[in-house]
Amino acid sequence: MKTADELRQVPLAEAGGTPVIDRVFPRYNSLGTEEAEAVQKVMETGVLSQFLGCWHEDFYGGSKVREFETQCQEYFGVKHAITVNSWTSGLIAAVGALDIEPGDEIIVSPWTMCASATAILQWNAIPVFADIDPHTFNLDPESVRANITEKTRAIMAVDIFGQSADMDALRQIADEFNLRIISDTAQAPAALYKGKFAGTLGDIGGYSLNYHKHVHTGEGGVVVTNDDALAERVRLIRNHAEAVLNDREEMPLNNMLGYNFRLGEIECAIGIEQLKKLPALVASRQHLAERLAEGIRDLPGLQVPVVGEGNTHVYYVFPLLVDPLITGCSKEELAAALKAEGVELATRYQNLHLLPMYQKKMAYGSTGFPWSAEFSRQSVSYDKGICPVAEVMNDSTYLGFGMCVYDLNEADIDLIIQAFRKVWAHKVAAV
Numbered sequence: 001m002k003t004a005d006e007l008r009q010v011p012l013a014e015a016g017g018t019p020v021i022d023r024v025f026p027r028y029n030s031l032g033t034e035e036a037e038a039v040q041k042v043m044e045t046g047v048l049s050q051f052l053g054c055w056h057e058d059f060y061g062g063s064k065v066r067e068f069e070t071q072c073q074e075y076f077g078v079k080h081a082i083t084v085n086s087w088t089s090g091l092i093a094a095v096g097a098l099d100i101e102p103g104d105e106i107i108v109s110p111w112t113m114c115a116s117a118t119a120i121l122q123w124n125a126i127p128v129f130a131d132i133d134p135h136t137f138n139l140d141p142e143s144v145r146a147n148i149t150e151k152t153r154a155i156m157a158v159d160i161f162g163q164s165a166d167m168d169a170l171r172q173i174a175d176e177f178n179l180r181i182i183s184d185t186a187q188a189p190a191a192l193y194k195g196k197f198a199g200t201l202g203d204i205g206g207y208s209l210n211y212h213k214h215v216h217t218g219e220g221g222v223v224v225t226n227d228d229a230l231a232e233r234v235r236l237i238r239n240h241a242e243a244v245l246n247d248r249e250e251m252p253l254n255n256m257l258g259y260n261f262r263l264g265e266i267e268c269a270i271g272i273e274q275l276k277k278l279p280a281l282v283a284s285r286q287h288l289a290e291r292l293a294e295g296i297r298d299l300p301g302l303q304v305p306v307v308g309e310g311n312t313h314v315y316y317v318f319p320l321l322v323d324p325l326i327t328g329c330s331k332e333e334l335a336a337a338l339k340a341e342g343v344e345l346a347t348r349y350q351n352l353h354l355l356p357m358y359q360k361k362m363a364y365g366s367t368g369f370p371w372s373a374e375f376s377r378q379s380v381s382y383d384k385g386i387c388p389v390a391e392v393m394n395d396s397t398y399l400g401f402g403m404c405v406y407d408l409n410e411a412d413i414d415l416i417i418q419a420f421r422k423v424w425a426h427k428v429a430a431v
């Protein structure tokens with residue numbers, strides 16, 4: 001590894017020098033011949049989905065659906081795994097299954113993909129954004145506590161970037177206020193919290209299987225829970241609940257307004273193969289992320305990922321925080337110099353509360369429903385300032401490297417480290 005003085009001798013790529021990395025890293029691809037063969041076998045049966053939207057044995061789907069669900073139950077160590085056609089669908093079904101009423105409030109992180117919060121709105125419930133922990137980017141339990149009102153019914157604990165939220169602290173608050181916990185573990189399958197899989201520690205949780213995630217089926221998701229009643233309610237919402245319940249013994253009808261959230265046989269056949277690969281894929285990403293963190297940890301004004309107590313991190317995103325007071329330049333300037341050297345970083349993530357939909361409180365129709373409805377608390381605020389930690393990160397300190405976007409090896413990681421060290425040698429006076 002070159003010293004800072006040596007690195008200062010070579011001009012930055014943005015100033016006409018030679019970039020450290022002169023190629024685009026290949027895209028991460030978790031698929032192989034196993035998936036292709038599995039798809040071919042399903043094709044030969046001619047049955048691409050066996051679901052029926054009525055009370056029939058095929059209400060629960062075909063053989064690949066059931067096989068994949070059983071495999072997920074065994075792997076994640078849960079009583080029920082329910083496949084869905086996206087994790088967005090899974091989140092909607094999970095919220096509905098929890099006996100949520102219109103106007104109920106669910107506390108959620110603003111630092112997440114938009115569907116964590118819209119799943120709440122789909123039931124005319126109200127997302128309330130609590131701030132995040134400045135190290136792990138997950139919900140700050142103290143901010144959750146401060147946002148509880150008489151309307152609060154649940155906490156949506158998002159396991160962002162690849163590590164679990166602080167589940168012990170959230171569970172304690174949930175127990176104290178009689179709240180349910182939904183885990184959005186889209187980005188953190190196989191991550192552990194105190195030896196147990198993230199996603200399995202709430203009342204209900206689950207994973208995304210979209211193309212961008214660690215393992216995928218193109219589109220898809222899996223809901224997990226140990227609660228029999230919740231599981232059956234999710235299966236009903238997945239598959240035309242209102243029609244199915246017409247033929248079943250009496251069951252509660254609240255939120256039994258169904259969708260078609262069913263995942264097909266081809267996707268489940270792919271999922272079976274992908275799940276077998278998940279542990280090794282995640283272990284390899286962890287190894288590379290740790291190597292990257294070690295290689296840049298000493299750079300002034302740069303915070304490498306912090307792994308929360310009791311957690312393992314699967315690094316869907318490798319998040320960094322820069323302190324502009326120490327680096328003497330903005331994160332955008334650093335990101336531009338790094339991009340010229342061949343390392344592309346995101347300069348923003350999410351501040352969901354600042355989306356136009358929340359700022360204008362306009363979702364269903366144009367009159368402010370459901371916020372304006374009588375059943376809703378009128379004082380819910382999405383003003384800038386409600387989540388100062390998440391806002392400052394997005395505005396001035398956060399940089400994210402998409403670990404799950406590229407197919408990387410140790411030599412690539414060493415080049416990325418060199419690019420960071422070169423940019424710091426030139427741009428950061430303290431080096």
Ligand SMILES: *Cc1c(COP(=O)(O)O)cnc(C)c1O
Nearest residue numbers: 086087088113115186208209210
């Ligand atoms: C990807 C993602 C989702 C949505 O999953 P889909 O399968 O794309 O619907 C929800 N929450 C988070 C945190 C995600 O990263």
